[in-house]
Amino acid sequence: MPFISKRVLGAVVLALALPLAATACGGGSGGGDTIVIGTKFDQPGLGLKNPDGTMSGFDVDVAKYVAQQLGYSEDKIEWKESPSAQRETLIQNGQVEFIAATYSITDSRKEKISFAGPYLVTGQSLLVREDNTDITGEASLQNNKKLCSVSGSTPAQRIKDKYPGVQLQQYDTYSACVEALKNGAVDAVTTDEVILAGYAAQTPGAFKLVGGTFSEERYGIGLKKGDTELQKKINDAIVKMETDGAWKAAWDKNLGPAGLPAPTPPKIDQT
Template structure:
């Protein structure tokens, strides 16, 4: 009988342990929990995983501030890479609590996820090699140029809709587009100006941003649709970040070196 008792006790211990393990990796708010946040890992100045494993960038600092306001210090954050084409899926499958990853608020996306914010307004632009002289803006793209953007991104969709004469190459990451631009496989990279400026600053003298902006992108923090409590908490945190100077400090530290002055923080859509 002792062996049966041990098996029963072992099974009971497993039953008790499983729910405890499940709650430990979620976002319940207890001090012992961690929170999983999605961001980009390959966008200098915005969301970048450094060689030593640390995270840096404006989006990262916004996410850290929000997490702190939710009760999660930096050492309780688990970062998860959130490529453009996977963001809605990551949120819908509860793989992340929220995503701050150059995530433009669009009507199509709002059918699948909710957005807090916006916390930044930017616009689509073009990045070319510094010696390029024939691409000066969006009108230059119609001459059968090879243009690179990221699958699932708003900029890629805009190029398809507005510039059907362009040879659009779609990669999984912007860093792959940058490599293709560097080696001459493509003529230009298109995405939001703030993203392009980060890459230009990372490789001084190699690239230049041209043509100004030809869209308006409102970056928001994506979260599970219907989670109104979390939505309100994140919006409150963003308002506080703008008001106490942390927003401008994050901009100056991460994007100031790219030569872009801090814009006026946008109005947060509070309910």
């Protein structure tokens, strides 16, 4: 009997040890672990946290695709709100794996972090009410028109520098600018075309984009400076997304309702 008891005890110990060993071997390319991704929570069509807690938008769909290629299914993603002024700090502190949040690639930012991409090229544009006929581009704002942008933003500064005849109103958020446009407090809103397209798509028939683009912004995915291995993996994922049709599908779903045709995906910057 003692011999049998030892066998039974050994089997029990082995049975308990196996799942523990399997758990310890997990991880690696995402098996069982989560990944923290930064994006905007307040930009419809790009990065938006919905009332039910789900995330939607073009940036969100790009980030989901990249995460999938890295080995993380959608339910393994933890989303981290990444306001513009906090993005570099979140990356440098290791609070996020990467950020996709209308993140323009600039030389000054590349001193602090690395970028994959770009996955989209856009530019500054104008949003007006659907029935507006006298604003056709940035030059037509000179006639004392009231224009709204966000305090301290590049679009606001560009208008100040180039068009002193514009009455520039600066608010804290673009959603506040859009509300002012809706109620007639301002004549137009300016920022990157895709951001404006997201707001237009959110309220079909209320607004329209005019004047094309008058700057160039290259959106990239921000990650820790010098992490060339992750940078290459993300670049490979972006290329795959563009070639298999998922990139255009994401654009059509999120920004197509604004009447903005899908642009040609940009060439990846390998530097």
